[in-house]
Amino acid sequence: MDARIRVLVAKAGLDGHDRGVKVIARALRDAGMEVIYTGLRQTPEMIVNAALQEDVQVIGLSILSGAHRAIVPRVMELLREKNMNDVLVVVGGTIPDADAQELKKNGVTAVFQPGSSLDAIVELIRTSAVRA
Amino acid sequence: MASMASKPPADSALRETLGGIPLKEVYGPADATGGVPLPGQFPWTRGIHADMYRGRLWTMRQFSGFATPEETNRRYLYLLAQGQNGLSVAFDLPTLMGYDADHPNSAGEVGKCGVSVCSLADMETVFQGIPLDHVTVSMTINSPAPMIWAMYLAVAERQGVPWTSLSGTLQNDILKEYIAQKEYIYPPRPSMRLGTDVIEYATQHVPRFNPISISGYHIREAGSTAVQELAFTLRDGIEYVEWAIERGLPVDSFAPRLSFFFNAHNDFFEEIAKYRAARTIWANVMRDRFGARDERSMKLRFHAQTAGCSLTWQQPYNNVVRTTLQALAAVMGGTQSLHTNSLDEAYALPGEKAVTLALRTQQIIAHESGVPAVADPLGGSWFVENLTREVERAAKAYIDRIDALGGMIPAIEKGFPQSEIADASYAYQRAIESGERIIVGVNAFQAAADEHDEPVDLLQIDECAEAAQSAKLKELRESRDNSRVRATLDELRRVAEGTANTMPAILDCVRAMATTGEICDAFRDVFGTYQETGVL
Numbered sequence: 001m002d003a004r005i006r007v008l009v010a011k012a013g014l015d016g017h018d019r020g021v022k023v024i025a026r027a028l029r030d031a032g033m034e035v036i037y038t039g040l041r042q043t044p045e046m047i048v049n050a051a052l053q054e055d056v057q058v059i060g061l062s063i064l065s066g067a068h069r070a071i072v073p074r075v076m077e078l079l080r081e082k083n084m085n086d087v088l089v090v091v092g093g094t095i096p097d098a099d100a101q102e103l104k105k106n107g108v109t110a111v112f113q114p115g116s117s118l119d120a121i122v123e124l125i126r127t128s129a130v131r132a
Numbered sequence: 133m134a135s136m137a138s139k140p141p142a143d144s145a146l147r148e149t150l151g152g153i154p155l156k157e158v159y160g161p162a163d164a165t166g167g168v169p170l171p172g173q174f175p176w177t178r179g180i181h182a183d184m185y186r187g188r189l190w191t192m193r194q195f196s197g198f199a200t201p202e203e204t205n206r207r208y209l210y211l212l213a214q215g216q217n218g219l220s221v222a223f224d225l226p227t228l229m230g231y232d233a234d235h236p237n238s239a240g241e242v243g244k245c246g247v248s249v250c251s252l253a254d255m256e257t258v259f260q261g262i263p264l265d266h267v268t269v270s271m272t273i274n275s276p277a278p279m280i281w282a283m284y285l286a287v288a289e290r291q292g293v294p295w296t297s298l299s300g301t302l303q304n305d306i307l308k309e310y311i312a313q314k315e316y317i318y319p320p321r322p323s324m325r326l327g328t329d330v331i332e333y334a335t336q337h338v339p340r341f342n343p344i345s346i347s348g349y350h351i352r353e354a355g356s357t358a359v360q361e362l363a364f365t366l367r368d369g370i371e372y373v374e375w376a377i378e379r380g381l382p383v384d385s386f387a388p389r390l391s392f393f394f395n396a397h398n399d400f401f402e403e404i405a406k407y408r409a410a411r412t413i414w415a416n417v418m419r420d421r422f423g424a425r426d427e428r429s430m431k432l433r434f435h436a437q438t439a440g441c442s443l444t445w446q447q448p449y450n451n452v453v454r455t456t457l458q459a460l461a462a463v464m465g466g467t468q469s470l471h472t473n474s475l476d477e478a479y480a481l482p483g484e485k486a487v488t489l490a491l492r493t494q495q496i497i498a499h500e501s502g503v504p505a506v507a508d509p510l511g512g513s514w515f516v517e518n519l520t521r522e523v524e525r526a527a528k529a530y531i532d533r534i535d536a537l538g539g540m541i542p543a544i545e546k547g548f549p550q551s552e553i554a555d556a557s558y559a560y561q562r563a564i565e566s567g568e569r570i571i572v573g574v575n576a577f578q579a580a581a582d583e584h585d586e587p588v589d590l591l592q593i594d595e596c597a598e599a600a601q602s603a604k605l606k607e608l609r610e611s612r613d614n615s616r617v618r619a620t621l622d623e624l625r626r627v628a629e630g631t632a633n634t635m636p637a638i639l640d641c642v643r644a645m646a647t648t649g650e651i652c653d654a655f656r657d658v659f660g661t662y663q664e665t666g667v668l
Binding site: 013014015016017018019022023025026027029035037039040041043065066067069070071094096097113114115117118119 | 225226228229231237238239240241244245309313314315353354355441443444445446478479480481554557558561562565571574575586590593595663664665668
C-alpha cells in the first residue's frame with residue numbers, strides 16, 4: 001500500500017481568516033491524506049521548519065491578506081536554501097492573475113483562486129505528489 | 133459540466149433556507165398567528181422607528197482605507213464628495229495586531245488590507261481637512277481599540293472639537309475575534325477588561341459615540357449559518373452587558389449606545405427574518421434579563437454589510453447583482469447603516485470605479501426603488517412572520533446552550549462556537565461541491581475557460597507604504613520627547629497591573645506620541661498574549 005500523502009497546511013502572515021484553510025484541511029483529510037495544520041500567524045521560517053520536521057511532500061499556503069508577494073517568495077527561498085526542492089508548494093487565496101503567474105514562475109506548483117473546487121485541489125495534490 | 137448548466141441537480145434553495153431551515157411550498161394564516169406590534173413599538177420586530185426611512189434614510193457608509201494615511205485621506209475626501217455621509221476606517225493587519233509598520237512581523241502587510249496607523253500623527257493625517265464634528269466615523273479595530281480610539285480623541289482635541297460632539301462607532305468587539313476573525317492579541321479576560329474600559333469611558337466622556345459594535349458579520353464570513361450568526365452575536369452582547377454591569381455601570385447608562393453589525397447574505401427572506409428576530413430577542417433580553425427601563429436600551433440598532441464571502445472570482449460582474457439583492461434585504465430588514473461590497477473584492481481591495489458603483493447601488497435603492505417609503509413592507513407576510521419566529525426560536529436555543537456552558541468565554545475556551553462554525557462552513561462547501569447548492573458562474577452556468585474576465589482597474593497597493601511608514605516612524609522616534617514617552621508607558625503598565633480604567637493612561641501615551649506598537653507592547657508585558665489551539 002502506498003504511503004499516505006503528507007500535507008502541511010499553513011496560515012502565513014498576520015491574517016487570521018481561517019475558513020478556507022480549515023475547509024481545505026478537512027477535504028484533504030477526507031481524501032485520505034495526512035494533514036498537519038500549523039495554526040495561525042506563521043512566519044515563512046516557521047512554516048519551512050515545520051515542513052522539514054513533519055517530513056511533508058506538500059505545503060499548502062493560505063493567504064487572503066494581499067501579502068503573498070512578500071511571503072511566498074520567502075518560503076520558496078528558504079526551501080531552496082534547505083535543499084527541500086522536492087516539497088511541492090500550493091497557494092490558495094485572493095491572488096490576482098498576474099501575481100499567480102509570478103508565483104508559478106517562482107516554483108509554486110499551483111495557485112487556487114477563489115471558487116476553486118475541492119475536488120480539483122485534492123486531485124492536483126494527489127497527482128503532483130505522486131509524480132514528485 | 134455543460135450538462136450541469138442545463139439541468140441543475142436537486143437544488144436545495146428550492147426546499148430550505150441557506151441555513152437549512154425547511155420551507156413549505158406556501159404559507160397561510162395558520163403559519164403566523166398572534167400578530168406583531170407596529171414598527172416603533174416593543175419589541176421592535178418591525179423596526180425601531182414608526183416612520184422608518186421617511187424620518188431618515190440609512191447611513192451609506194463604505195468601509196475603506198489602504199496604504200498610507202495620506203492616500204486614505206484622499207479616498208475619504210473623494211467618497212464624501214460623492215455623497216457618502218459617513219466614514220468607516222479599515223486598518224491594515226499590523227495595526228489590527230498592534231505592530232508598528234517597521235516590526236518584522238509587519239513585512240509585506242503594511243497598508244494591504246487597510247490604512248497603517250502607527251501614531252497620533254498618522255491619525256491626524258487620515259482626518260486632514262475633515263472636521264470630526266461634521267462626520268460620523270466608524271472604526272474597525274478590536275484588540276487595539278482603546279489605543280486607536282485614544283488617537284481619534286486626541287485628533288479631536290487638536291482640531292478643537294469637544295468630545296461631546298463626536299459621534300461614530302468603534303468596533304471594539306473582541307469576543308467575535310476569538311470566535312471567528314482571530315485578530316486578538318491578549319487573552320480573553322484582560323481583553324474584556326479593555327473593552328469594558330472603553331464602554332465606561334465613552335459613557336462618562338464621549339456620550340454620543342457607540343463604544344462597541346457587536347458583530348455577527350465576521351462570524352458569518354467564517355462560515356456560520358444565519359441562525360449561528362444571530363445567536364453568537366447576541367450572546368456576545370449579553371457578555372458585554374454583564375461585564376459593564378459588573379463594572380458598576382447602571383444598565384440604562386450604557387446600553388442605549390450598544391450597536392450591532394450583521395451580514396447581509398444571499399438568502400433574501402432568511403436575512404430579513406434574522407434582522408427582525410434580532411430586534412425581538414434583544415428587546416426581551418434587555419428588559420427581562422437585565423431589567424432595562426429605558427426603551428433606548430432595548431432597541432437593537434445595527435449596521436449591515438453585504439456578504440464578502442458570497443462574492444465570486446468567476447464572472448465578477450455577477451457580484452453587482454448579488455450585492456443589490458443583499459442590500460435590499462438589509463433595507464427591508466430595517467438597517468440603520470449599510471456598506472455595499474464592490475464587484476472586484478474577490479480579487480483585491482476595491483478600485484475607485486467599483487466602489488462608486490457599490491455606493492450608487494445604495495443610492496438607487498434609496499431614491500428609485502420606492503422600497504424605503506413604507507416601514508417593514510414585509511410585515512404581516514405569513515411566510516416572513518413564520519420564518520422570523522423560526523429563526524428566533526433556533527437562535528434562542530443556541531443562547532441557552534451557551535448559558536449552560538457558563539457564558540461565552542468558557543464556550544470559546546471549549547471551542548464550541550468555533551467548531552459549530554467550522555462544521556457549517558464545511559457542509560456548505562460540500563453542498564457546493566455536490567451541486568446541491570448552486571453558485572452561478574462557479575458550479576453552474578460557467579463561462580468557457582477562455583472567457584474569464586478579470587475586472588480592469590484593480591487597485592494596486594503601492595509597495596512603498598511600508599518604507600514610507602517606517603521612515604516616518606524613525607523620524608518620530610528621533611524628534612519626540614522620549615523620556616516623556618517612557619514615563620507614560622511605565623505609568624500605563626502600572627495602571628494595567630491594577631484594576632482602574634486604562635483609558636486616561638492610554639491617552640497620555642498617545643499625546644506623548646507613543647506608537648501603536650509601543651502601547652500594545654506595554655499591555656503585552658502585563659497581560660501576555662493568546663494562542664488558540666488550532667481546531668480543525
